[in-house]
Amino acid sequence: MEEVWERISDAGVRVLRIPTPFQVGRVNTYLLDDEPLTLIDSGPNSGKALDELERQLGALGHAIEDLELVIITHQHIDHLGLVDIVAKRSGAEVAALDRLAPFVENFGADAERDDEEAASLMLRHGISEDVVRALRQVTGSFRAWGSRAEVTLPLRDGELIELRDRRLEVQHRPGHSPSDTLFWDPDRRLLIAADHLIKHISSNPLISRPLDGSAERTQALVTYLESLKRTRELPAEIVLSGHGEPITDHVALIDERFRLHQRRAEKLYGLIAEKPRTGHELAQALWSDVAVTQAFLTLSEVIGHVDLLVNAGRVREIDDGTVLRYEAISDTPADQLGDLIPGGNPAATRG
Ligand SMILES: [Zn+2]
Numbered sequence: 440m441e442e443v444w445e446r447i448s449d450a451g452v453r454v455l456r457i458p459t460p461f462q463v464g465r466v467n468t469y470l471l472d473d474e475p476l477t478l479i480d481s482g483p484n485s486g487k488a489l490d491e492l493e494r495q496l497g498a499l500g501h502a503i504e505d506l507e508l509v510i511i512t513h514q515h516i517d518h519l520g521l522v523d524i525v526a527k528r529s530g531a532e533v534a535a536l537d538r539l540a541p542f543v544e545n546f547g548a549d550a551e552r553d554d555e556e557a558a559s560l561m562l563r564h565g566i567s568e569d570v571v572r573a574l575r576q577v578t579g580s581f582r583a584w585g586s587r588a589e590v591t592l593p594l595r596d597g598e599l600i601e602l603r604d605r606r607l608e609v610q611h612r613p614g615h616s617p618s619d620t621l622f623w624d625p626d627r628r629l630l631i632a633a634d635h636l637i638k639h640i641s642s643n644p645l646i647s648r649p650l651d652g653s654a655e656r657t658q659a660l661v662t663y664l665e666s667l668k669r670t671r672e673l674p675a676e677i678v679l680s681g682h683g684e685p686i687t688d689h690v691a692l693i694d695e696r697f698r699l700h701q702r703r704a705e706k707l708y709g710l711i712a713e714k715p716r717t718g719h720e721l722a723q724a725l726w727s728d729v730a731v732t733q734a735f736l737t738l739s740e741v742i743g744h745v746d747l748l749v750n751a752g753r754v755r756e757i758d759d760g761t762v763l764r765y766e767a768i769s770d771t772p773a774d775q776l777g778d779l780i781p782g783g784n785p786a787a788t789r790g
């Protein structure tokens with residue numbers, strides 16, 4: 440791993456690990472020692488995070504005021520919370536995917552609408568009103584760790600950002616969030632992937648409102664797996680994530696993720712084949728000991744995998760007017776469902 444870090448720092452990339460109040464622990468932000476001097480992500484909006492950012496920049500011989508460009512990888516508050524403060528203090532440009540810019544600029548209102556949507560989704564999938572109400576208070580209080588910011592440099596998918604020492608290709612790869620954006624350095628075969636791919640945890644395909652404001656629920660896991668297939672094709676040598684350590688074999692890791700999602704979908708199918716169940720009942724059956732605060736997250740996981748089963752014609756949704764339940768429409772045993780990840784590497788999903 441030491442050799443990998445050496446290559447990363449030879450590439451003029453430094454990691455700053457900023458504390459967050461969330462279960463995921465520290466968030467990785469990256470300093471590109473280049474022209475313009477660039478920070479990728481910022482950490483959450485807290486005094487502690489700001490102090491750490493200043494201290495770690497200082498250790499590298501820089502101050503917040505030196506920053507000239509801040510790039511946002513996606514819409515989650517542990518990544519974008521400090522962008523506004525950093526941009527105001529430094530005068531740095533703020534770059535984000537064009538489709539993400541309105542969300543960042545209307546952060547408070549959009550996050551509120553996300554929470555409303557999440558609440559009605561949770562009720563539809565059988566989570567009780569008490570729990571939904573309690574969760575809304577929690578997410579409402581989390582919002583202070585985010586902040587709105589002005590996006591001065593909207594980025595197009597596929598665009599090349601030219602810095603003095605490098606080119607970065609902008610790659611929109613939604614799934615973990617609708618705005619996940621990767622930055623690919625083709626010359627160094629280095630990919631900055633944020634939460635799209637994380638070594639020690641599988642990225643949650645969180646159900647979110649589409650960025651275009653449409654009301655339709657997107658299939659977050661299906662979208663995510665499509666994105667992963669594209670990342671698998673990249674000849675990357677090092678992948679830098681939003682949390683945890685660098686990845687040096689992204690193909691093996693992505694194949695492992697395909698297997699995980701295949702197995703999880705099979706497990707859910709087994710539970711649904713026993714008897715029709717709501718999304719919440721399925722989440723409880725899989726993760727009975729998970730804290731109430733994780734209810735939306737586990738529900739997102741369940742719905743994402745059931746989408747795979749629905750798309751494969753194995754399960755259907757039944758609506759009793761209040762809640763949705765899933766019912767099996769196939770008598771195939773769970774371990775004989777075949778490849779539920781269409782176009783996924785067949786060798787990867789088996790086993
Ligand atoms: Zn995230």
